[in-house]
Amino acid sequence: MSVKESGSIDWSQYSAGAFYDEMITPKGNPRKACKAIAKHIASLSGEELEARRIAAENTVRDMGVSFTVYSDGENIDRVWPFDLIPRVIDADEWERTATGLKQRLRALNCFIDDVYHEQKIIKDGLLPEYLIKESKNFRPECVGVNPPQGVWAHICGCDLVRDSDGKFYVLEDNLRVPSGVAYMLENREVSKRVLPEFFETNNILPVDTYPRKLLETLISVSPRETRQPVIVLLTPGIYNSAYFEHAFLAQQLGIELVEGSDLFVDTDDCVYMKTIGGLERVDVIYRRIDDLFLDPEVFIEDSVLGAKGLMRAWQAGNVALVNAPGAGVADDKVIYAYVPQMVEYYLGEKAILPNVKTxxxxxxxxxxxxxxxxxxxxxxxxxxxxxxxxxxxxxxxxxxxxxxxxxxxxxxxxxxxxxTLALSTTPVITGPGSAEPRHLDLRPFVLQGSKLDVTTGGLTRVALKKGSLVVNSSQGGGSKDTWIVGAPKKVTAKTTGKGGAK
Amino acid sequence: MLSRVAERIYWFARYLERVESMARLIQVYTKMLSDLPRDSGISWHNLVIASGSRAEFERRFTVQDEKRVVRFLLEDLSNPGSMMSSLRMVKENIRTTRDVLPPETWEMVNEFRYFVSENVHLGINRRNRHAFLDEVIGKCQQINGLMADTMRRDTAYHFLRLGRYLERADMTLRTLEAGAWMLGDFIEDDSLHAGDVVWSSVLRTLDAMMPFRRTMRVALNGEDAAQFLLEDTLFPRSVMCCLNQMMESGQKIPGSPEGCPGLDSVLAKIEKGVDYSDPAALLKHFDVLQRDLGHMHGCIAETWFHAH
CATH class of the missing domain: 3.30.1490.270 (Dna Ligase; domain 1)
Incomplete structure (x- = not known):
């Protein structure tokens, strides 16, 4: 219960109990990075908050932000669930976390490359051999392949959680086809439209450099050295639950959105796409389908999602596949347990981000x-x-x-x-002028091409049911915009005299 | 540009044009019936003919009252020719081609679809029908305007134009055909000046009343109206003008140096004309031209969509 008579939110009445709440301390005070934001939210009347909530709902709808769920053999497009109150993270804390994520991805990439080449980590006795041999996601077809720039893990969607101590832990690395980044970008678009004044008074760091950085990453791994390689996003099609994201990213990046049937691998082991003017060579494929569906010549024979010969073209070095086939070997949860040791083994550094005890x-x-x-x-x-x-x-x-x-x-x-972790909480609007704590996680996206980069924050997923730990949108979870908040913007008056401080 | 994407862009434009056409058709027809006495013998069924879904309607209904027809044409999702069905196809086609259209198009189409599904009941009764359909037409124009103002004149743009003008030419033919059928209903007794009423509604459906007057400079009559809507080279909804635009766009798309495949023979037939005063010949002429448009679609698909 956190309703004042006036109907606005009263933080002193808000309590997350034993859990670490990311916005409000156990004493009912906003945390440092959230001070101005929490105060501003509390200053809005219940009616005003409700009006903003409805505005957000309509914006999400009109922007066509949706996800697909399967029910009774039918595909239903559901409107993306968005909670108005942002999830706030202090910029300094984020800086450290981002460094940790980059370090982790560097190590993971070394590991994958090692697994498909010398397997030094096994020879040195750090990792038992059977772990690799028996891993479902180890692909013998990848042994000895040298992908462009030596990059296997280009895009990684790590899941981070906070435990009751308030610290971030890595829960999963997700190196296969992580999704969600489109929702991160769209969430920001929604909050800019419905909470515009918050952006005037707070130093909320922008997220919209991601498409540019993703494009740079893709360009940097092109096997043909050209300034404008032909890049495509390979989608399984409209029935995939992430189709919205595929179309969104293709548009944001200005790359072609293709399906398997649009691609063709010729006898020269190069990949082409079928255009109105004939065949056009493809350099980089940002594939959003799983390894096993990529190439019916090598993997699942009756897959219609991929294209015959893709693996051949990739092994010959004529096309970059992003992420590289076989990168999922590092997604194995047993191998996950070894990541902190990998950081030390490959990089000679101490792991910055801890794993969850496993x-x-x-x-x-x-x-x-x-x-x-x-x-x-x-x-x-x-x-x-x-x-x-x-x-x-x-x-x-x-x-x-x-x-x-x-x-x-x-x-x-x-x-x-x-x-069992005591996942942290943050306030979610539960009615006009009322907010209650709900559990949440965070999925930042890490890019690795010729450079490394991390999203500013990431996608925050939040459970909408009281006490629930399930944040998946397909199972009733919601999402929030993630605000990395820096020190207040300094208004420095360059001119002297008139118009100075009031 | 991918063949698959080209095809979807083309259909996106065709369905969007269909939405607008349907709104215009019902709009004008409603107005026309208000000008005619109840026993004029003109039935709502002509609207079904003009919409091109005659067989489907007759298979399902025997009664042809206003409510049934309007529901069938506006909101019936099991009728593939209804406005709601067309709008659904607009959305389906843009979903898979968002990456080549201006981003705001996607948002506008979404808004549009919610607007229609929440308000389509207003179109069923005459009281609010006008305001609702006006809004629908306005939204279509807004989307077309957005693309006209912001899109690069690239291949995608020219596929849009191919789809739009083929659909538009087809609609003009169907409207003319419906007019000719309607006149058949009156043949017994023309004391109502039915000819005036029918031809002015045909022209109004296509926003052609004023251009007709200024161009032809004669009193309204069927022969001149038909000739104008077929042969005028400058009015954007005349069949000739639509074909010329398609020719222009066809030449700018790689893969077909002679322009838009299958187009020349249709142009020749229109230029040759027909005895516009002979109702039977005219109806046959419309029919032949409609088939030719169908053939042209086949040629377009063959040349650009199904290559390789």
Missing amino acids: YLCEDPKQREYVLEHIAELVVKPANESGGYGMLVGPHASKKDHEAFRKLVQENPRNYIAQP
């Missing part, structure tokens, strides 16, 4: 712990994404615990366990 069920001691404490832990399969096939101990029944104990014992390599 128990490897393969290790007898750790397995014993997991089996004993399964009711407190989250147990995850090593190679699934999107939260499938996992157990949240504290929320599960005894029967489920037993079932997972069995699964872990039968196939220990395939399971890891982590403590």
